[in-house]
Amino acid sequence: MITPKVNTLNEFFDKNLKKGVIDFKLRAQYDEVFDSITFYIHPDGIDGATYDFSVIQNRLVSLPRDSGIGDLNAKDDIYSIQHDVCPKCGSQSIGTTLVGYIMPQKLADYKDMNDAWCEDCDWKGEYHDLVDEESD
Ligand SMILES: [Zn+2]
Numbered sequence: 001m002i003t004p005k006v007n008t009l010n011e012f013f014d015k016n017l018k019k020g021v022i023d024f025k026l027r028a029q030y031d032e033v034f035d036s037i038t039f040y041i042h043p044d045g046i047d048g049a050t051y052d053f054s055v056i057q058n059r060l061v062s063l064p065r066d067s068g069i070g071d072l073n074a075k076d077d078i079y080s081i082q083h084d085v086c087p088k089c090g091s092q093s094i095g096t097t098l099v100g101y102i103m104p105q106k107l108a109d110y111k112d113m114n115d116a117w118c119e120d121c122d123w124k125g126e127y128h129d130l131v132d133e134e135s136d
Pocket of ligand 1: 086087088089090091118119120121122123
């Protein structure tokens with residue numbers, strides 16, 4: 001399996017700023033496949049590479065441009081950002097079993113049913129019950 005190159009927003013800005021490019025065009029939308037806000041950014045009015053990202057709670061996941069809508073690495077990254085803390089105490093010290101579940105076309109349909117438990121309180125449940133760091 002070929003792992004698509006991961007582009008960072010820093011790399012995008014570095015490349016463009018070195019060329020004197022400081023204006024950009026950005027288009028954002030809710031993307032059903034990734035169950036998150038995605039955006040692409042491109043130098044405004046000139047030729048240059050377009051980079052695609054998903055943004056979740058102020059964190060970015062790079063979406064390789066040519067990977068198609070089914071990109072598994074990106075979906076995994078987004079899912080783990082959306083499910084990374086204990087729903088009871090907010091701790092990130094989470095233990096989990098490691099069964100692999102099939103990723104469906106739309107991330108919103110995915111449910112990681114591995115057993116999960118908090119190392120800092122007595123919470124036990126499924127990985128899917130974990131919440132986003134910044135949610136209440
Ligand atoms: Zn906890």
